[in-house]
Amino acid sequence: MVERDAVDLSHPRAVLGKTRRAILKIGSKSLTGDAWDRLAQDVAAFRGHRAGRGGGRSVVIVSSGAIAHGIQKLGLKSRPKDIAWLQAAAAAGQSILMQRYEEAFDKVGIPVAQVLLTHADLADRARTNNARGALGALLEAGCVPIINENDAVAVEEIKFGDNDQLASMVAPLVDADLLLLLSDVEGLLDAEGRRVPLVRSIVAEARPLAGGSTSGVGTGGMTSKVEAARRATLAGAHVVIAHAREPGILGRVVSGEDVGTFFPAVPQRLSARKHWIAYTLRPRGVILVDRGAAEAICAKNRSILAVGVLGVRGVFQPGDAVSVVDPDGREIARGLCRLSPSDAARVAGQKREEEGEEIVVIHRDDLVVLPME
């Protein structure tokens, strides 16, 4: 756990004034007309005189819109269902997107750089570290990296889900302190259609309100943004969902203005590695534990020992991510399992190895207890 600046409960948004590194995620529906120029001006104003090499404020953009632009470019009547045609549309549209970014950011004198990622890239620790290095160098050089999913090669099992999720996985990678999700709504809306200004508990307050996307252009709807907010806040980033057409939105958000929906970061964020284990890797199996083991890992931060394991499910390799499930069927943690499923099943319930050693199934350094809130 790493401490972040605490949120002042009487002025929760005051903490946004300390933003040094922001991720702007912009959805397909919002990338029309002069959207690129407005983004470029916003970014230039935020970076201000501290822009350029060697510190100050920096921005990463996660941009959707490749498929929507590719559909137009290829003259397709509607969004294709066939995966190869979706990939073709993404490839054709991505170059238009980048052209728009190049033109707009050129006018404000800021270089941009294209970074295309798949989930398989970020699920691999070595490739994640490569991406971290490249992004760090780009930021140090004063660039704005423009990230999108590498849709031309991504198929279902290597997709992030959507770019809201991609942005939430990039947050710990670049140590962002703000994730601004820009869409075609002014924020999370309640059942009466009123904007929710502040969400303290994502599980209790935000999840019940969020629905899917209705347009066919956007991908995950508000449900996806709320899940992305959960992941990013656990990585120590504050999150704001706001309307992309609000003028000067980034500056207004960091000045603490009551605009959009604000999700404060958790006070004690997960380290980048633990966040990666719990929220980037996909669990390949399940370790079912008894009540004693559940209590030991949740309350006492212990490793999972074979003696507390009731059962194992799934096909995975030693070192793969797994879910840890308690006897009530609740997923309480995620971690990297040291054993193969057959070895874990063989030692389940066993107190010690023949040599007298306790058998560690998931070591505490590789284990992340999931917050229930």
Ligand SMILES: Nc1ncnc2c1ncn2[C@@H]1O[C@H](COP(=O)(O)OP(=O)(O)O)[C@@H](O)[C@H]1O
């Ligand atoms: N409670 C809610 N508040 C606001 N928007 C919601 C809510 N539930 C569902 N939505 C839908 O989520 C959409 C935004 O998500 P999405 O279509 O994925 O956009 P984007 O392309 O910007 O990512 C809104 O246009 C709206 O239709």
Ligand SMILES: N[C@@H](CCC(=O)OP(=O)(O)O)C(=O)O
């Ligand atoms: N990678 C895809 C976008 C996927 C996506 O998440 O879209 P959106 O819901 O509009 O943010 C593309 O560039 O078309």
